[in-house]
Amino acid sequence: MSQNAGQQLISARAGEGEHNVQSRGSHIKRTIPLTPPQDIFSTPPRKLRTPDYDRLLPQRSPNPVHDLQMQIATEESSKKRKISVIEEEAQQEEEGRLYRAVVGQAMMPLRETTDDIIRRLNSTPTKSPKRLLSFSTPTKQHNNFFDSPVKNSYNSSPLPLEAQMILTSPRKSPRYISRSPYKVLDAPDLQDDFYLNLVDWSSTNVLGVGLGTCVYLWNAVTAKVVKLCDMSGGHSNTDNSENVTSISWMPTGSQIAVGTAQGPVEIWDVHKNERVRTMKGHTQRVGALAVNSHNVHTFSSGSRDRFIYHRDIRDPNDHFMKLTGHKQEVCGLKWNPEGTQLASGGNDNKLFIWDRTNDVFLHKFPHHTAAVKAISWSPHTHGLLASGGGSHDKKIRFWNTTTGDVLGCYDTDSQVCNLAWSRHANELVSTHGYSQNQIILWQYPSMEQLAVLKGHTLRVLYLSVSPDGENIVTGAGDETLRFWNVFNNGKKEKKRMTVFDIRSQIR
Incomplete structure (x- = not known):
C-alpha cells in the first residue's frame, strides 16, 4: 500500500470515527488543534456559530x-x-x-x-500501536x-x-476377503511332516505336489492332472526310504527339482516327462530346495545331513559350493528377490544369512527357540526378511539382513509352518499348526489380523503362491490341498468350490 493511500485510509477512518461521535448526539466535534491556544482576552464575534470544519481560527471578544x-x-x-x-x-x-x-x-x-x-x-x-497488514504467528x-x-x-x-x-x-469401504476356499483337492499320502516342503506353484500355473513316492502335476487352467514320476519304481514302499521330501520349480517352469529321502536330487523335464539328471552329495533326506530366480540354472538344497549345496544343472559337478553352519537338519531355504542372499533355517533353531559368492555366513540369528522352517523375503523392502518358529517358539520375527538388525517380533500363540508376502501390498500370510490349524493374513508392520481362514483339520504345513500373486494353495496333514483367494485387492472371487481326488484325475 502506498503512503498516499495509507493517509487516505487513515483520514477516512478518522472521518468515520468523527461521524460516529456526532451520531450519538454530541454537538462538540473532537479535533486536534492545529493553531496556538486561543487568546483569553480576544473579542468575541457578534454572531456565534458552530464551526463545521477542522481548523478553528482565534476570534476577539x-x-x-x-x-x-x-x-x-x-x-x-x-x-x-x-x-x-x-x-x-x-x-x-x-x-x-x-x-x-x-x-x-x-x-x-x-x-x-x-x-x-x-x-x-x-x-x-x-492502546497499542497497530500496523496495517502486519504478520503474526499462528496460534497453536x-x-x-x-x-x-x-x-x-x-x-x-x-x-x-x-x-x-x-x-x-468418511472411511474406505471394507476389503472383501473370502473365508472359504474356492477349490479343494484330496491329496492322499501327503505327509504330515513339519520338515518337508512338498507343494510348489510354477510360473506357468502348474502345481507340483509330492505324494508318497510320486510327484503329481495339476494344471490350474485345464484342471488336468499328470503323474510325473514314481521314486519307488512301481514296487511297494514300506519304510518311506524312497519318498519325495521336497520339490521346487525352476524359473522357466519347464523343469522341476525333486528332493528324495535317500539324498540325491533329481531334475525332471515336465514337457518330455523324463528325468534330466541326478545330482548327488547329500547323504540324508533333502527337505528344502530354493531356486535363484536371477539365474535360471542354479538352485540350492538343504538336508538332514546339516549341509547346504549350491548347484548348477549345466555344471557336470554335483555342486559348486558347500555351506556349513547348521548343527541339525536344514528345513528352510529361500533366496532373496535380488538373488544375492540366501536365508537358511534349521532344526537347531538358528537362522543364517549367506552371500551367494561366499561360503561363510553374513549373519547368524539365534533368537528363535524352535525349528525355523518358515522363511520369506519381502518383495517391497530390500533386505526385509520374515521368519517363523516352531511349536516351542510360536513367533514371527523380522530382520534387516543388510545391517543385521532385529526389526520386530510378534507372538502368534501357535506353531508357524510357512510364510509368504503379498506382491501387491505390504501383507504377510502365515500357516499354523497345533491348536490352530489355520491361515492368517497380517498387515505389516502393525501386524493387524486382516483375515483368519479356517478349513483344515490338521496343521497347515505347506504353502505356495500362484504366479499372478492373487491366490495361495495350502496343504495340511489332513491330506487336502485348499485354494484361497487372499491377495485379491478386494475383488470378489466368482469361482465355485470344487472337490476331487488329485490322483483320480490322472489323464
Missing part, C-alpha cells in the same frame, strides 16, 4: 471576563464529555476483546478458560471449545465428540 468564565465552563464540560467518551471506548474495547475471545475459541479451540483469555487480553496495553490449536454447540455439555449423545467424529467421518 468585547467581554474578556465573560469569555474567561465561559471558557472555564466549556473546558470542564469538555473534560466530562472526553471522560465519558473514553469510558465508552474502553467499554467497547472490552466488549471487542470478549467477542474476539469467543470467536477465537470457536475458530481455533484453546485450552484456556474465558477468564484466562480476558485476563491475558487485559494484561496488554489498552487446542481441544476445548467455549460455549460451543459441539461442546460435551451440549452433547445429546452418550459418546464423546471425538468418537462421534470418528463414526461420522
Whole structure:
C-alpha cells in the first residue's frame, strides 16, 4: 500500500470515527488543534456559530471576563464529555476483546478458560500501536471449545465428540476377503511332516505336489492332472526310504527339482516327462530346495545331513559350493528377490544369512527357540526378511539382513509352518499348526489380523503362491490341498468350490 493511500485510509477512518461521535448526539466535534491556544482576552464575534470544519481560527471578544468564565465552563464540560467518551471506548474495547475471545475459541479451540483469555487480553496495553497488514504467528490449536454447540455439555449423545467424529467421518469401504476356499483337492499320502516342503506353484500355473513316492502335476487352467514320476519304481514302499521330501520349480517352469529321502536330487523335464539328471552329495533326506530366480540354472538344497549345496544343472559337478553352519537338519531355504542372499533355517533353531559368492555366513540369528522352517523375503523392502518358529517358539520375527538388525517380533500363540508376502501390498500370510490349524493374513508392520481362514483339520504345513500373486494353495496333514483367494485387492472371487481326488484325475 502506498503512503498516499495509507493517509487516505487513515483520514477516512478518522472521518468515520468523527461521524460516529456526532451520531450519538454530541454537538462538540473532537479535533486536534492545529493553531496556538486561543487568546483569553480576544473579542468575541457578534454572531456565534458552530464551526463545521477542522481548523478553528482565534476570534476577539468585547467581554474578556465573560469569555474567561465561559471558557472555564466549556473546558470542564469538555473534560466530562472526553471522560465519558473514553469510558465508552474502553467499554467497547472490552466488549471487542470478549467477542474476539469467543470467536477465537470457536475458530481455533484453546485450552484456556474465558477468564484466562480476558485476563491475558487485559494484561496488554489498552492502546497499542497497530500496523496495517502486519504478520503474526499462528496460534497453536487446542481441544476445548467455549460455549460451543459441539461442546460435551451440549452433547445429546452418550459418546464423546471425538468418537462421534470418528463414526461420522468418511472411511474406505471394507476389503472383501473370502473365508472359504474356492477349490479343494484330496491329496492322499501327503505327509504330515513339519520338515518337508512338498507343494510348489510354477510360473506357468502348474502345481507340483509330492505324494508318497510320486510327484503329481495339476494344471490350474485345464484342471488336468499328470503323474510325473514314481521314486519307488512301481514296487511297494514300506519304510518311506524312497519318498519325495521336497520339490521346487525352476524359473522357466519347464523343469522341476525333486528332493528324495535317500539324498540325491533329481531334475525332471515336465514337457518330455523324463528325468534330466541326478545330482548327488547329500547323504540324508533333502527337505528344502530354493531356486535363484536371477539365474535360471542354479538352485540350492538343504538336508538332514546339516549341509547346504549350491548347484548348477549345466555344471557336470554335483555342486559348486558347500555351506556349513547348521548343527541339525536344514528345513528352510529361500533366496532373496535380488538373488544375492540366501536365508537358511534349521532344526537347531538358528537362522543364517549367506552371500551367494561366499561360503561363510553374513549373519547368524539365534533368537528363535524352535525349528525355523518358515522363511520369506519381502518383495517391497530390500533386505526385509520374515521368519517363523516352531511349536516351542510360536513367533514371527523380522530382520534387516543388510545391517543385521532385529526389526520386530510378534507372538502368534501357535506353531508357524510357512510364510509368504503379498506382491501387491505390504501383507504377510502365515500357516499354523497345533491348536490352530489355520491361515492368517497380517498387515505389516502393525501386524493387524486382516483375515483368519479356517478349513483344515490338521496343521497347515505347506504353502505356495500362484504366479499372478492373487491366490495361495495350502496343504495340511489332513491330506487336502485348499485354494484361497487372499491377495485379491478386494475383488470378489466368482469361482465355485470344487472337490476331487488329485490322483483320480490322472489323464
